[in-house]
Amino acid sequence: MTMLHLRVGFMPLVDCALVTLAKDEGFAEEQGLNLELVREVSWSNLRDKLNVRLFDAAHMLGPAAIAATLGIGGVKAPMSVPIGLNRDGAAITVSLRRFEELCRHAQGDIADPAVSARALAAMVARRSASGLPPLTFAAVFGFSMHTYLLCEWLAKAGLRLGEDVRFEVVPPPQTVEALTSGRVDGFCAGAPWNSAAVEAGVGAMIHASVDLRRDCHDKVLAWRADDATNRPTAVAKLNAAILAASDWACRPENAARMAQHLSAPDRLGLPQALLERILNRELVQGGGRPPRHVAHFIRFDLAALRPAPEDADWVLAGMEQAGQTRVSEEMRAMARSVFLSPAF
Structure with missing residues (x-):
């Protein structure tokens, strides 16, 4: 089988877990993907490298994907989000x-x-x-x-x-x-x-x-908007690997192994014990x-991975409260369009 190579950027955070597991537990390989993960130092680096196709896809802040699509903050880089990576955390x-x-x-x-x-x-x-x-x-x-x-x-x-x-x-x-x-x-x-x-x-x-807020929209898997349209097979394969990683990550017995993956020097580079405590809430x-035990501190379940238009509404409200923009109905429609209808 010919393997499809995808280069995916990520930031060293617990919420990069599903991307990491897709690679390290073999879920990407099962989909015919050769997944190359690249650790980055800032969210602006991730956004910019995705925009110029140094990355095929990226672990991304949901609000950053919306801001880039709207051209707020000096960078116009239309993005699409076919799947989320977590909520809260x-x-x-x-x-x-x-x-x-x-x-x-x-x-x-x-x-x-x-x-x-x-x-x-x-x-x-x-x-x-x-x-x-x-x-x-x-x-x-x-x-x-x-x-x-x-x-x-x-x-x-x-x-x-x-x-x-x-x-x-x-x-x-x-x-x-x-x-x-x-x-x-x-x-x-x-x-x-x-x-x-x-x-x-x-x-x-x-x-x-x-x-402060439950089920809060957080990280997503972002693609350039044109790539998400023109490369449906690549998007579908990576989505499938992420969904398999989600199912695996939601089993409590896998917390220790998950923490071990994340603790690697080229992932988060932090002690496994610290990460395992977080995964156990x-x-x-x-x-x-x-x-403190926080039952729903971070979510990787299937429902957490579904992009929703109301997430875009909350992001836009946050932008207005922070004084970053004044929202028009045209902006609202464009922001909502960043989140693709999930096929799962």
């Missing part, structure tokens, strides 16, 4: 110093996002009155669920990201160092980087993304608190 982490301050200002249970947001607002007001520089929070990319979740959290206390709190973009693998150095006071990123910050003794995980919180 992110968290907000702050430095230990800021966590202690939040706890001092909290009036209620700090685990409640409204309580923590009001505590943050009190910190912001005190810093402003004292002439101190504003706090800085980061997300992994401007067009990401992480940015929009930060906006939703801050809005619970009437704060605006980029105004009351400074905003930076920090690629996922650099978030722990940014927190350690004091460059940022907190960040929102996908697993495992929140857990890595806690394990390094520099951060405390304040909220999982599911505390056991989150280290830091700040002197016990580990």
